[in-house]
Amino acid sequence: MTLDATPDLTCTDLTKRFGDVRAVDNVSFTVPAGSFFSILGPSGCGKTTIMRMIAGFLEPTSGDISIKGRSVLNVPPNKRPVNMVFQHLALFPMMNIAENIGYGLRRRGMGKSEITTKVGDALERIGLPDIGTRKVDELSGGQKQRVAIARCMVLEPDVLLLDEPLGALDLKLREHMKVELKALQAAFDTTFVYITHDQSEALVMSDQIAVMNQGVFEQVGTARDLYYRPDTAFVAGFVGEANRWRGAITRIQSGEIEMQTPEGLTLRGTMTGTAPAIGQQADMFLRPEAINLAADTDGLGGAQNVLSGVVTSLLFNGAASRIIVREAQTGADIEVTLPQSGAFASLSKGDGVHLGWQAAQANCFAAGEA
Structure with a gap:
């Protein structure tokens, strides 16, 4: 070239x-x-x-x-x-x-x-x-x-x-x-x-x-x-697939924020764009492949965000397949992408699981910037 x-x-x-x-x-x-x-x-x-x-x-x-x-x-x-x-x-x-x-x-x-x-x-x-x-x-x-x-x-x-x-x-x-x-x-x-x-x-x-x-x-x-x-x-929302949450910012430290959703979930992510303020609404985007999935929290390797839920769908898609998890506290569906040869193979519909990710893997923006 x-x-x-x-x-x-x-x-x-x-x-x-x-x-x-x-x-x-x-x-x-x-x-x-x-x-x-x-x-x-x-x-x-x-x-x-x-x-x-x-x-x-x-x-x-x-x-x-x-x-x-x-x-x-x-x-x-x-x-x-x-x-x-x-x-x-x-x-x-x-x-x-x-x-x-x-x-x-x-x-x-x-x-x-x-x-x-x-x-x-x-x-x-x-x-x-x-x-x-x-x-x-x-x-x-x-x-x-x-x-x-x-x-x-x-x-x-x-x-x-x-x-x-x-x-x-x-x-x-x-x-x-x-x-x-x-x-x-x-x-x-x-x-x-x-x-x-x-x-x-x-x-x-x-x-x-x-x-x-x-x-x-x-x-x-x-x-x-x-x-x-x-x-x-x-x-963040148009390019690729992403899970999305909206909540009020409760803490800001070194580019990371902590936010709370209306259902009471506390989540941590990395802020991009407009400088945020405590109490401001923010949108968090998380790629499905950034989520670790394990049977218990010990398998999440010290993740900063930890949720639990139940597997509702297993969507085979070749080498990388999708799992839909119904989050326990909110009832919202979370999409997770896993290699077909890994944990996906041992999962079944109805299994209880834990999900985890680091704050640096989630991109956050002031609400209304979409």
């Missing part, structure tokens, strides 16, 4: 209004050359609007978009050094695969022999060197995805935009294509900007991820940053 000093894409104070609605609200970010950058967020958060502005299909209300250090404001889409893969691939059924890939080159007036060379190179890079004469309807869904990318990449864009291209695929193929897309990005050594509402896609493929909510970026970071060190309650 090539990482040059000049970013391939820079968006500065980017804003887009539709009447009184700010679809994108003063967003700034940079995408290093040769990287895989994802914008992750729920439907309607503004991520597609950002991509359409980068592509040139929408003009920003204010702000700037630069590619390789040069502003592309007021540059029409066909003159920008970007290309785009849509969810619906729009391959031409009347053309064979080589003709599909070479279509843009023909529009540029390139010679036949040079087109043949470039198309052949693109087919090699997507791992399908022998399908040039085949028709579109003879390909699998995954092969069509790779051809759509090759059709864009043969034009040598500085940035490839991908608008939820896996959304129409079945689950098995979508999982396979996550790995394929990352490999293709490395093969072409081109900057990919990818938008999705599917967190697993973003976490698996991306060098950097921007989590978007209501027109703004909540956090930009690596998958590990977002998962283990979320900056906001929205990121």
Whole structure:
């Protein structure tokens, strides 16, 4: 992967209004050359609007978009050094695969022999060197995805935009294509900007991820940053699975807080974001895999938080499976993830268990920051 000093894409104070609605609200970010950058967020958060502005299909209300250090404001889409893969691939059924890939080159007036060379190179890079004469309807869904990318990449864009291209695929193929897309990005050594509402896609493929909510970026970071060190309650709740409690802060010490839920549970966690005050409401988020589970408290290794409950469900999910525990004091369900080969194998529905975790494993935010 090539990482040059000049970013391939820079968006500065980017804003887009539709009447009184700010679809994108003063967003700034940079995408290093040769990287895989994802914008992750729920439907309607503004991520597609950002991509359409980068592509040139929408003009920003204010702000700037630069590619390789040069502003592309007021540059029409066909003159920008970007290309785009849509969810619906729009391959031409009347053309064979080589003709599909070479279509843009023909529009540029390139010679036949040079087109043949470039198309052949693109087919090699997507791992399908022998399908040039085949028709579109003879390909699998995954092969069509790779051809759509090759059709864009043969034009040598500085940035490839991908608008939820896996959304129409079945689950098995979508999982396979996550790995394929990352490999293709490395093969072409081109900057990919990818938008999705599917967190697993973003976490698996991306060098950097921007989590978007209501027109703004909540956090930009690596998958590990977002998962283990979320900056906001929205990121903690949106990225990955998490157990959640709300309570009043009763003690603050060295970044750790103690909080009490309305049902009387006392829990300890690590505060993030707004400086808290005694009595303030806080939300605690805890990943299911951070919880230790044991038949008695001695097996929890001195956990700072200890709860008890009864196993109500055992959800087999391959190597890492889920247990639902009905907490004794509140009756709330707590999700725990355990390796299939460990304690999960000896558990049964109705077993009494104890759950424990350290304060450093729970992320807490002032209530209302979600």
